[in-house]
Amino acid sequence: MDAQGRRVFDLTARAGRREFLPGHTTGTWGLNGDYLGPTLRAARGEQVAVNVRNELDEMTTMHWHGMHLPAAADGGPHQPVEPGQTWSPSWRIDQSATTLWYHPHPHGATERHVYRGLAGMFIIDDDLEEAIDLPREYGVDDIPVIVQDKTFDENGQFHEGSNGPTGRLGDTILVNGTVAPFLPVTTKRLRLRLLNASTARIYSFGFADDRRFALIGTDGGLLAAPYQTSRIQLSPAERAELVVSVQPGERVVLRSFPPELGVIPIMARYAGGADSFDVLELRAAASLTGTRTMPDKLVDVLRTAEADATTTRSFRLSGRQINGRPMDMNRIDEVVTSDTTELWEVVNEHQQPHSFHVHGVRFQVTSIGGTTPPPQLAGWKDTVYLPPKVPIRLIMRFGDFTDPTRPYMYHCHLMLHEDHGMMGQFIVT
Ligand code: C2O
Ligand code: CU
Ligand code: CU
Numbered sequence: 001m002d003a004q005g006r007r008v009f010d011l012t013a014r015a016g017r018r019e020f021l022p023g024h025t026t027g028t029w030g031l032n033g034d035y036l037g038p039t040l041r042a043a044r045g046e047q048v049a050v051n052v053r054n055e056l057d058e059m060t061t062m063h064w065h066g067m068h069l070p071a072a073a074d075g076g077p078h079q080p081v082e083p084g085q086t087w088s089p090s091w092r093i094d095q096s097a098t099t100l101w102y103h104p105h106p107h108g109a110t111e112r113h114v115y116r117g118l119a120g121m122f123i124i125d126d127d128l129e130e131a132i133d134l135p136r137e138y139g140v141d142d143i144p145v146i147v148q149d150k151t152f153d154e155n156g157q158f159h160e161g162s163n164g165p166t167g168r169l170g171d172t173i174l175v176n177g178t179v180a181p182f183l184p185v186t187t188k189r190l191r192l193r194l195l196n197a198s199t200a201r202i203y204s205f206g207f208a209d210d211r212r213f214a215l216i217g218t219d220g221g222l223l224a225a226p227y228q229t230s231r232i233q234l235s236p237a238e239r240a241e242l243v244v245s246v247q248p249g250e251r252v253v254l255r256s257f258p259p260e261l262g263v264i265p266i267m268a269r270y271a272g273g274a275d276s277f278d279v280l281e282l283r284a285a286a287s288l289t290g291t292r293t294m295p296d297k298l299v300d301v302l303r304t305a306e307a308d309a310t311t312t313r314s315f316r317l318s319g320r321q322i323n324g325r326p327m328d329m330n331r332i333d334e335v336v337t338s339d340t341t342e343l344w345e346v347v348n349e350h351q352q353p354h355s356f357h358v359h360g361v362r363f364q365v366t367s368i369g370g371t372t373p374p375p376q377l378a379g380w381k382d383t384v385y386l387p388p389k390v391p392i393r394l395i396m397r398f399g400d401f402t403d404p405t406r407p408y409m410y411h412c413h414l415m416l417h418e419d420h421g422m423m424g425q426f427i428v429t
Contacts, residue, residue: 001149001406002049003049003183005047006041006046006047006048006049006090007046007047007048007049008048008049008050008051008199009038009040009049009051009096010032010050010051010052010053010160011031011032011037011038011049011050011051011052011053011062011102012032012052012053012055013025013029013030013031013052013053013054013055013056013060013062013081013104013118014029014030014032014055014056015028015029015055015056015057015323016029016030016034016035016117017034018030018034018035018177019220020150020152020156020172020174020178020179021096021152021156021175021179023155023156024152024155024156024157024178025156026115026152026156026157026158026398027070028116028117028158029056029113029116029117029118030072030117030118030292031118031119031120031363034117035117036117036118036119036120036146036164036176036177037102037118037119037120037122037123038121039120039124039138039144040120040122040123040126040394041119041122041124041125041138042095042101042122042123042125042301043093043124043125043129044093044094044095044096044124044125044126044309045092045094045135047090047091047092047093047094048090048092048093049089049090049223050062050088050089050090051086051087051088051200052075052083052086052087052088052089053063053081053085053086054081054083054084054085054086054087054339055083055084055085055341056083056174057396058083058109058258059080059081059082059083059106060074060080060081060086060104060109060113061075061076061077061079061080061087061104061105061106062079062081062102062103062104062105062118063076063102063103063104063298063359064100064294064381065074065100065101065102065103065121065237065357065382066098066101066103066121066122066219066220066239066362067091067095067098067100067232067360067362068094068095068281068360068362068399069089069091069094069401069403070091070401070403071360071401071403071406071408071428072089072403072406073089073090073091073405074219074359074360074406074408075087075089075102075105076330076359076406076407076408076409077105077106077107077409078145078329078406078407079321082299084165086098087360093124094214094221094399095124095221095223095362096124096126096128096129096222096380097124097125097126097128097129097130097221097222098123098124098217098219098220098221098222098239098298098380099122099144099193099195099217099219099239099241100121100122100123100124100239101119101120101121101123101146101195101197101237101239102119102121102415103118103119103120103122103124103135103197104118105409105420107327107329109421110415110418110419111167111168111200111415111418112160112418114197114199114415115150115158115160115168115199115265115415116158117177119146119197121144121146121193121195123144123193123200124191125249128222128299129215129222129299130237132215132222132295132298132299133242133291133293133295134191134295135152135187135190135191135234135290136191138293140186140187141185141186141187141189141190141191141290142191143177143183143190143191143192143193144193144195145175145192145193145194145195145254145279145280145423146176146195146197147173147174147175147194147195147196147197147203147256147279147364148170148174148197148198148199148235149169149170149171149173149174149196149198149201149277150170150172150173150174151163151168151170151171151172151174151325152172155166155192158373159374162200162416164200164270164271164272165267165269165270165352165353166200166201166272166352166353166414166416166417167199167200167273167322167414167416167417168199168200168416169200169271169272169275170198170201173256173278173279175279175280175340177287177352181280182280182281182282182283183280183281183282183283184283184285185246185282185283185284185285185288185289186285186289187288187289187290188242188245188288188289188290188291189244189245189246189272189290189294190243190244190245190246190282191216191241191242191243192241192242192243192244192254192282193241194232194234194238194239194240194241194242195238195239196235196236196238196239197235197236197237198236199236199414199415199416200236200271200272200414200415201236201272201332201372202233202234202235202236202261202271202272202273202276202353202385202418203233203234203256203257203259203277204231204232204233204252204256204257204258204259204260205232205233205234205240205254205255205257205277205279206230206231206232206253206255206257207229207230207244207253207254207255208231208252208253208254208255208278209252209253211230211245211252212227212228212229212230212240213229213230213243213244213245213295214226214228214243214244214245215227215228215229215232215241215242215375215377215423216241216242216298216299216375217239217240217241218238218240218241218376218379218380219238219239219362219379219380219381219382219383220362220363220379220380220381220382221299221301221362221379221380222241222298222299222301222379223299223301223306223375223378223379224297224298224299224300224301224378225296225297225298226243226295226296226298227295227375227376229375229376231257231358232376233260233376233385235261235353235358235383235384235385235413235414236355236383236413236414236415237357237382237383237385238355238357238381238383238385241377243294245292246282246284246288247284247288248284248286248287248288249284249285249286250281250284251281251282251283251284252281252284253278253279253280253281253282254279254282255277255278255279255282256275256276256277256279257276258272258273258275259386259388260271260272260273260278260386260387261273262350262387262388262390263352263353263387263388264427265413266304266332266350267351267352267353271321271352271353274308287389301378301379302363303364303381304341304368304393304395304397306366306367306393306395308341308342309341309342309343309395309396310340310341310342311336311337311340311342311343312342312343312344312345313334313342313343313344313427314344314345314346314347315344315345315346315347315354315356315410315418315424316347316349316421317346317347317348317350317354317412318348318349318350320417320420320421320422321421321422322410322411322412322422322423322424324364324423325424326420326421326422327411327418327422327423327424327425329372329425331425332407332425332426333424333425333426334424334425334426335426335427335429336398336399336426336427336428336429337404337428337429338398338400338401338428338429339397339398339399339400340397340398341395341396341397341398342395342396342397343366343394343395344358344363344375344393344394344395344399345391345393345394346384346386346391346392346393346394347386347389347390347391347392348376348386348387348388348389349386349388349389351388352388353385353386353387354386354412354414354415354417355383355384355385355386355412355423356383356384356392356394356408356411356412357382357383357384357409357410357412357413358382358387358394358396358408358415359408359410359412360371360398360399360401360408360428361382361396361397361398361424362380362381362382362396363380363394363396364376364378364379364380364381364394364395364396365381365384365392365393365394366375366393366394367391367392367393368390368393369390369391369392370391373408381394383413386412395406398428399428401428402428402429403427403428403429404427404429405427406427407425407426407427408425408426408428409423409424409426410424410425411423411426
């Protein structure tokens with residue numbers, strides 16, 4: 001805390017080197033270290049301040065993905081941090097407990113900056129979450145799991161540049177920057193905060209033995225109740241919190257199974273739809289502490305009805321454009337009124353995987369192709385996968401942060417696509 005009672009974080013972006021593969025040191029970028037950045041954590045109601053220092057030799061930005069905050073603090077393409085400069089946004093945490101993340105957002109270069117290693121988790125706490133009987137000891141039974149895929153070239157360096165329609169799909173999985181990771185487990189219940197921080201790959205996470213787990217939260221907060229399932233699919237930038245129960249002495253493998261992309265088979269193959277990977281091995285100790293009980297209820301998730309929306313907008317994604325236009329930093333595409341509820345109908349008109357993310361707000365999915373969303377999409381979200389030709393309706397309430405000039409973004413979060421211009425800008429007035 002500083003003298004003004006603010007929780008202050010320092011993040012310095014710089015180049016580094018790390019030995020991911022034995023015998024090779026790979027050139028990387030990192031925040032305060034050689035790869036990725038520290039987990040930031042703050043509670044609802046706290047004023048936070050971050051000093052983002054750029055020691056790279058090119059401009060970057062730092063975006064707080066999923067955070068409800070003023071546009072000037074958002075860290076999108078309009079808040080550049082030039083080499084040698086420090087950018088210091090400050091805002092009050094005003095949203096429910098959840099797992100967010102941060103990553104650069106320089107227009108046209110987001111994929112490269114994230115791929116090289118600039119990203120980290122940002123955990124929000126609140127009293128409601130703390131009152132629930134859930135695992136919450138960070139690093140013990142509450143574990144960040146940042147999943148990325150890489151291609152290493154013959155010199156052990158990151159291979160950049162696309163090898164498919166969605167960008168670069170790698171054949172080596174990193175969890176929190178580690179190849180072939182394992183986690184010693186000492187408790188009967190384990191909470192995993194999964195973040196897909198890959199630039200292009202879509203994962204369908206589950207366990208190798210197909211055991212069920214409790215999905216407890218998605219992008220924007222906890223679900224109303226734990227949902228017992230055996231798979232959770234995450235496209236880039238999506239998060240999920242799950243609780244899995246383990247037995248003494250066992251080894252349990254978190255795996256990614258072939259995702260359901262909803263695209264034609266040939267496209268699915270080029271977009272990673274046939275791939276599976278072991279992601280993280282859990283190694284349970286011979287004796288485990290704690291309980292296995294799970295609460296039946298988590299938090300109240302008030303569903304907003306489509307009829308509550310005062311404005312409806314439609315977004316069509318095709319080519320590398322939204323509504324027929326590529327991103328233009330100098331064009332405001334949509335003007336939203338503060339403190340209103342809007343319904344956004346989004347459709348992927350392509351035969352390619354796309355997704356949709358909105359800055360500054362969280363949303364609920366009210367319908368997918370005219371039907372009620374499944375339980376894993378029934379909670380708060382800020383990024384959603386868009387299978388081709390399936391209209392998805394999102395309802396969101398815009399808060400009271402107004403700014404007549406500085407926009408927020410909405411875009412496909414496959415980072416190659418966003419870099420290529422599949423993005424638009426809105427202001428809240
Ligand atoms: Cu994860 Cu526009 O951001
Ligand atoms: Cu974002
Ligand atoms: Cu896309």
